[in-house]
Amino acid sequence: MKNEKFAATLSVGDAAYTYYPVEQVEGSEKLPYALKVLLENVLRNAESPEAAADLAKRVVEAGCAGEVGSEVEFSPARVLFQDFTGVPVFVDFAVMREACANLGGDPAKINPQIPCDLVIDHSVIADVAGCSCAMGKNMELEFQRNGERYNFLKWAQKSFQNVRIVPPGAGICHQLNIEQFAQVAMTSTAAGVETPEGENPTVYFDTLVGTDSHTPTANGIGVLGWGVGGIEAEAAALGQPITTLVPKVVGVRLTGELSEGVAAMDVALTFAKMLREKGVVGCFVECFGPGLDSLNATQRTCISNMTPEYGSTCTLFPVDDQMLAYLRLTGRSEQQVALVEQYAKAQGFWNDPQAPERVYADVVELDLSSVKRSIAGPSRPHDRIFLEQAQERFHEICADRGLDLGKKETVDVNGQACELGHGALAIAAVTSCTTATDPSMMLTAGLVAKKAAEAGLKPKPWVKCILAPGSHATELLLERAGLMDGLRDLGFYTCGFGCMSCIGNSGPILSALHDIADNLELASVLSGNRNFEGRISPDVSQNYLGAPATVIAYSLAGTMDVDLPNAVLGERADGTPVKLADIWPTDAEVADLLERFATKELFEEGSRGLYDGDAAWQQLGSEPSDTFAWDEASTYVRRAPYFDGMGAQPAPAELIKDARALAFLGDFITTDHISPAGSIALDSPAAKYLEERGVVPADFNTYGARRGNHEVMMRGTFANVKLSNKLAEGKKGGWTRDFIKDEIVPLFDAAMGYEQAGVPLVVVAGKMYGSGSSRDWAAKGPMLLGIRAAFAESFERIHRSNLIGMGVMPLQFEEGESAESLGLDGSEQYTVGAVDFSKGLPEPRVVDVTAKKADGTEVAFKATVRVDTPTEGKYFEHGGILQYVLRQLAK
16 A cells, blocks of 8 residues: 555445545645545555655645645546547557567556546447438448448457447447446446455545546536546556646536526536636636535536536536436446445535535636526637527627628529528537436427427428437437437437537538538537537538527527527418427426436446447457557558657757748637548548548548548648638638748648758647647647647647647747737747756746748747646656656666
């Protein structure tokens, strides 16, 4: 036992466990719930009792002061992967095994040290929708496209320890995480650690990191976790702690209860707007107050799922009876439920109104009764709009964009001439772990569909209707409640179990709409968490988020240019007009179905055969081995070059001298802009690469599916069709000015030209650079293109970490300064002063930069090196986190 000094015994029924009570640390009773989890983590995992005491002091002092503290090390209990980010992680593991052998180490040491779950949920595309054959055809296409990736994952499952892989067609990783994987109170036995004879197993907080930014979904059931880049997750899986500064914790005090007809998604969108305005980037958020009792566990997970949309690290809820009820419902044993309850109470993690008042850096109040039905859009999740004001806001958006609302296009839809205007709805998607986790919202959507179908209403014929449940239990619930027939009557057939539209896998829209996409701004509405420009479909300009029932309702209207609460959506057979209120169910109707059909038996049946897969999955696979046999002809899985030429010791850092800007960007550049996950444009360098290898356009698949091939991904870097690179002189997408040739060329081609000429590269951006998904390729791609540093006014947390993990220096303009205020336009040559990382933190912390213009004049300014902790400094000194970990393991 590492820190026996802090250990105690917890008895639960007839069982006894070793645990690390936080109450023994003075001041711990004042800490927010989240910091109690960090405190337990350092008491248990620190290298020595002395180190544990020092780290515990850091947590308590920062927490009690409500301030950011110094560095601590966090060791998550497990890691969660989805396949888009998981495949490159295991590709890296496979390459690390080879590199370890080359350095004289044992390749078998490259192996996850903690439980890792990978769910294949991002690959399925809604190519086919609106028919009974949709699910079967999409699964067939999925295996055709992804056979190489899936073969590799089967090898990984057999060749690495502590790895469970959920085959395609089972559900979404975050929903399966709360329904199946999460323990809330973890035991060493469940983690696969053998208990020495005469000792008790250890119980501790179930914590995790995940390679998807919506990992905080699990915070809703009391599991502290957050999204990290794939690079950081790899290190955590290999036993490396994650370094973090003790964060500020912002409390959200909830009062009141939701009004009739208001859903958890409406609360989540309210959180996104409220907390983005508050400014909680890099903070922990946690909820407390009398309003907690009115929210069930899955309503909380919906709120927590939206965490990255307002920039915080997590949104945590404490354990209480609502959460225990959910654990029972989803099949956890009574012993496990009792353990969770007793452990939470012993650690002060139970929602006890009589407990001492906790210290928060700040407290935000939200009366749940003030929340109204809402949507968010047209391109940012925190731009919430009350449903009653949606049409008015749509008109304002169109006016801001200079669009003529009187403009119409006539298209042929199945022989019918349809006149469409701006805001015509191309996609209506009930999708995503954000809302599918909550049975109440899914039942409400099913009831709206049932009532609409009974009234004779149908979605407009140009709307592509997508239904992608987050787990089999969700579809089973709708089926048992008698609601699937109504959904199918409206064209909402299950077309896959995965993220689909939320990740950009909407598939093609109606061809007639595709043909007019350059003339009209088409729209989508989805029950997801991301609506960034260009993400949902390259043909769709405006994307709106809402509850599943709202999605169904908008499909009936067929446009965003509608006063949805008051409009006539259609007529019954007798000519009676039908409005939204006529088909919207009461909360009592939903509660009745919930009580009758959401049962423990339903969840048990829904999870049966979770790891088995279908016949196509079972036929895949290769024999286990220490190293992977790379297929040189593969266009999906390629041996990455990160460790080529790597020595046992890090090489001296090269100065960044006379670097050129490859991209000169504005504010809120997301990881979707930097490394898109969606379709591969026919005129792109990635398409050219694939065609040269015999891949026809119909088989291009998506960037997300090809993340195991660095050749495709580096060509897809900055290739989002909506990206505005100011160096491209108005051309959208992956274009830039090549200052050697003095012409506008594909960005990849320019990067390769600079590489041949020995010219280092930088990126210049504005505020919140790298917001959005925790996409490791948004750092890997730029590194492979030769980008050495990224200048920005501010960085999103995960992307900054990813840049460091790949050896790209994040440089932040001084407060109040920007590229614009300094007079920069991207044509300059940038030189960055020397930075020393030998002592961990960068020296100097603020570095001198000069930008030399074509006429020889220079702009001198300072930038902060955003390498914030000594451990990050070690990673950077070694050229990246993977190189650092590999060198340690090879020893």
